[in-house]
Amino acid sequence: MHVHAGGxxxxxxxxxxxxxxxxxxxxxHGTWSTFYRSRAKAVPHNLYTSGAQLQNYIVAKEPQPIRExxxxxxxxxxxxxxxxIGFRYRQPIEPTERGxxxxxxxxxxxxxxxxxxxxxxxxxxxxxxxxxxxxxxGTTKNPITVTNLVVMEAASDLIAGDAKGRIELGSIGSGRAxxxxxxxxxxxxxxxxxxxxxxxFYFLDGVxxxxxxxxxxxxxxxxxxxxxxxx
Numbered sequence: 001m002h003v004h005a006g007g008x009x010x011x012x013x014x015x016x017x018x019x020x021x022x023x024x025x026x027x028x029h030g031t032w033s034t035f036y037r038s039r040a041k042a043v044p045h046n047l048y049t050s051g052a053q054l055q056n057y058i059v060a061k062e063p064q065p066i067r068e069x070x071x072x073x074x075x076x077x078x079x080x081x082x083x084x085i086g087f088r089y090r091q092p093i094e095p096t097e098r099g100x101x102x103x104x105x106x107x108x109x110x111x112x113x114x115x116x117x118x119x120x121x122x123x124x125x126x127x128x129x130x131x132x133x134x135x136x137x138g139t140t141k142n143p144i145t146v147t148n149l150v151v152m153e154a155a156s157d158l159i160a161g162d163a164k165g166r167i168e169l170g171s172i173g174s175g176r177a178x179x180x181x182x183x184x185x186x187x188x189x190x191x192x193x194x195x196x197x198x199x200x201f202y203f204l205d206g207v208x209x210x211x212x213x214x215x216x217x218x219x220x221x222x223x224x225x226x227x228x229x230x231x
Contacts, residue, residue, distance in 0.1 A: 120145075
């Protein structure tokens with residue numbers, strides 16, 4: 001399922017034509033009922049959805065498993081939870097093996113657009129801050145936290161001739177990245193062979209895939225990894 005609100009012409013073309021994608025667009029007729037607007041914020045920054053609404057939509061949609069044609073003409077499901085889909089995960093390490101307090105700061109195209117994450121060793125999570133204030137969930141007001149934080153470097157350039165000044169990210173190929181988990185920092189590489197391929201992260205040996213700790217993961221894309229500072 002690909003959940004979004006609008007997008008680039010190229011992104012629209014992929015989402016609407018690829019049979020592997022259940023396209024849920026908050027600005028498209030037929031799926032916008034899955035979203036709602038909050039009166040607490042101004043348009044366009046007030047469009048929301050929820051896990052329950054998305055669950056209801058997917059149940060009503062009844063998407064069929066993606067199947068791959070075999071040599072005998074039959075088709076077998078490929079979305080079976082195998083190694084080809086998703087990241088690898090592992091159990092958390094013991095508290096005594098976790099790193100000490102850690103603070104990660106990074107910026108995007110401008111130093112004015114930045115974010116911070118502070119590691120809480122007791123809870124084994126990273127807490128997000130923006131402009132020196134803890135970022136909070138708009139509904140629960142709880143701090144936004146993640147178990148795994150990834151910052152990857154990808155070329156960022158304005159699309160030539162685009163009237164809206166959209167930015168194209170060089171997300172195909174490979175590049176440098178950093179993974180933060182359990183108070184530890186790892187220099188890694190990212191790889192993605194095609195636009196519809198899986199994004200993978202590997203240790204510097206280029207073979208061993210990075211396992212993420214059970215929990216949620218946040219991936220930030222920056223133009224230069226030198227924009228990342230760790231204390």
